[in-house]
Amino acid sequence: MMVQAPSSTGIICIGTSLVDLNFRLINKPQLHTSNPAQLFRTPGGVVRNIAHHLALLGNNVELLSLFGNDADGNWLKGICQKAGTSLKYSETCSESTGTYASILSPEGELTIGAAAAEINSRLDIDFLAQRSDVIKSAQLVLADCNLNTDSLKWLISFCSSYNLPLVIETVSVAKSERLLRSLPGEILMVKPNFEEIQVFGSEQNSIEERIARLHQNEIRYVWLSMAEEGSILSDGTSIWHLNAPSVSIKDTTGAGDAATAGWIHAYLQGKDPLTCMKTGHASAAAILETEGAVRDDLSPELLQSYLMKI
Numbered sequence: 001m002m003v004q005a006p007s008s009t010g011i012i013c014i015g016t017s018l019v020d021l022n023f024r025l026i027n028k029p030q031l032h033t034s035n036p037a038q039l040f041r042t043p044g045g046v047v048r049n050i051a052h053h054l055a056l057l058g059n060n061v062e063l064l065s066l067f068g069n070d071a072d073g074n075w076l077k078g079i080c081q082k083a084g085t086s087l088k089y090s091e092t093c094s095e096s097t098g099t100y101a102s103i104l105s106p107e108g109e110l111t112i113g114a115a116a117a118e119i120n121s122r123l124d125i126d127f128l129a130q131r132s133d134v135i136k137s138a139q140l141v142l143a144d145c146n147l148n149t150d151s152l153k154w155l156i157s158f159c160s161s162y163n164l165p166l167v168i169e170t171v172s173v174a175k176s177e178r179l180l181r182s183l184p185g186e187i188l189m190v191k192p193n194f195e196e197i198q199v200f201g202s203e204q205n206s207i208e209e210r211i212a213r214l215h216q217n218e219i220r221y222v223w224l225s226m227a228e229e230g231s232i233l234s235d236g237t238s239i240w241h242l243n244a245p246s247v248s249i250k251d252t253t254g255a256g257d258a259a260t261a262g263w264i265h266a267y268l269q270g271k272d273p274l275t276c277m278k279t280g281h282a283s284a285a286a287i288l289e290t291e292g293a294v295r296d297d298l299s300p301e302l303l304q305s306y307l308m309k310i
Contacts, residue, residue: 010059010060010061010062010138010139011051011054011059011060011061011062011138011139011140011141011142011264011268012062012064012134012135012137012138012140012141012142013047013048013050013051013054013061013062013063013064013065013085013142013143014047014064014065014123014128014135014141014142014143014144014147014155015045015046015047015048015064015065015123015142015143015144015146015147015169016045016046016047016048016065016066016098016117016119016120016123016144016146017043017044017045017047017048017063017065017066017067017076017080017090017097017098018043018044018045018048018076018097018098018099018100018115018117019041019042019043019044019072019075019076019097019098019099019100020040020041020042020043020044020099020100020101020102020253020292020293021039021040021041021099021100021101021102022039022040022041022042022101022102022104022251022253022291022292023037023038023039023101023102023103023104024037024038024039024040024104024105024106024108024251025037025103025104025105025106025111026038026106027106028105028106029103029105029111035103037103040251040291040292042253042291042292042293042294043075043076043079043080043292043293043294044100044253044254044293045065045098045100045146046144046146046169046171046257047063047065047142047143047144047146047169048063048065048076048080048085049254049257049258049261049293049294050142050169050257050258050260050261050264051063051080051085051142052079052080052083052085052294053257053258053261053262053283053294053295053298054261054264054265055083055084055085056083056084056296056298056299057261057265057298057299057300057303058300059264059265059268060086060139061084061085061086062085062086062088062089062134062138063080063085063086063087063090064089064090064127064128064131064134064135065087065090065091065123066090066091066092066093066095066119066120066122066123066127067090067091067092067093067097068092068093068094068095068096068097068098068119069092069093069094070096070097072096072097072099073092073097076097077090077092082296083294083296089131089134091122091127093119093122095118095119095122096118096119097119098115098116098117098118098119098120099115099116099117100113100114100115100116100117101113101114101115101116102114102253104251104252104253107249108249108250108251108252108253109252110252110253117146120146120147121148123146123147123148123151124148124150124151125150125151125154127151128151128154128155128158129154132158135155135158135159135164136158136162136164138164139165139268140164140165140166140167140188140264140267140268141155141159141164141165141166141167142166142167142168142169142260142264143155143166143167143168143169144168144169144170144171144175145168145169145170145171145172145175145176145178145179146171146175147178148178149178149181149182152168152178152179152182153182153185156182156185156186156187157185159186160185160186165188166186166187166188167187167188167189167190167191167260167264168187168189168190169190169191169256169257169260170190170191170192170193170196172196173195173196173198173199176192176196176199176200177199180199180200183214183217183218183219184216184217184218185217185218186218186220187218187219187220188219188220188221189219189220189221189222189223189263189267190214190219190221190222190223191222191223191224191225191256191259191260191263192222192224192225193224193225193226193227193256194224194225194226194227197210197211197224198210200213200214201213207224211224211232211234212236215234215235215236220235220236221233221234221235221273222234223263223277223280225256225259227244228244229243229244230242230243230244230281231244231259231277231280231281233273233274233276233277235273238273240273240274240277242274242277242278242281242310244281245281245282245284245285245288245306245309245310246309247285247288247289248289249288249289250288250289250290250291251288251290251291251292252288253292253293254287254292254293254294255284255287255288256284257287257293258280258283258284258286258287258293258295258298259280259281259283259284260280261280261283262276262279262280262281262282262283262284262303263276263277263279263280265279265283265303266278266279266280278307278310279303279307281310282303282304282306282307282309282310283298283303283306285306285309285310286298286302286303286306
């Protein structure tokens with residue numbers, strides 16, 4: 001049955017919702033043995049995190065995601081709703097809620113991460129098609145590469161046919177392959193990191209050539225995150241470079257998600273590309289100074305205070 005939507009739904013966010021288990025090591029990591037660590041349980045999922053921060057910044061956000069009919073799912077849904085994220089078109093199903101586990105260095109840098117989320121298989125074309133009226137009412141659509149290749153192809157084609165701005169988060173090196181197999185297609189922005197951009201070319205290709213390839217495949221903006229070296233935004237003609245924000249890092253988890261939220265927030269306000277980048281960096285800075293992937297006191301005022309330091 002087709003799900004009906006109002007005439008305008010704001011930002012539609014499509015992707016996975018996870019429980020994050022973050023293990024922060026006390027000492028330098030040692031392989032093949034037990035490492036003492038502190039454990040932080042936080043809400044997660046790339047698109048869910050972005051939706052969370054967009055809602056805290058005052059945007060009208062609709063999350064299209066999947067939750068297990070279990071304690072983790074109920075916990076996550078409560079957190080989403082408290083942040084102001086609507087779940088009207090999300091679904092609760094029989095599979096367990098997905099979990100992401102990260103091993104962080106004592107400095108908060110990701111050493112290795114692992115996700116167990118069989119529930120993501122339900123983020124298929126049927127799930128999207130049932131919500132087509134909801135999606136086409138959007139001001140902007142955000143999705144991540146937790147969707148499979150066929151679903152990404154469907155969504156890219158659908159958004160193109162209705163002239164909907166579409167932002168895609170690559171998620172990981174492995175899942176970036178799904179986007180590669182979904183191209184070409186009209187996409188407003190993608191945000192790979194240094195490792196993920198390698199997927200879009202051969203060993204002989206430079207970073208610039210990989211970015212050019214994405215533009216050739218109808219992607220308007222390519223925003224390359226380079227960690228402590230900052231980021232680069234390209235529109236195929238101009239390139240903007242911005243240094244990484246100077247902050248006291250507690251945890252890098254979710255910083256990239258927060259950056260995307262800041263970029264979208266500024267873009268929808270009609271800001272220029274450099275200001276969108278700066279707003280993304282400011283949002284990431286706010287997350288880097290807290291534990292976990294979300295910061296519940298994020299607000300337009302707090303974002304502005306960080307933006308003034310960029």
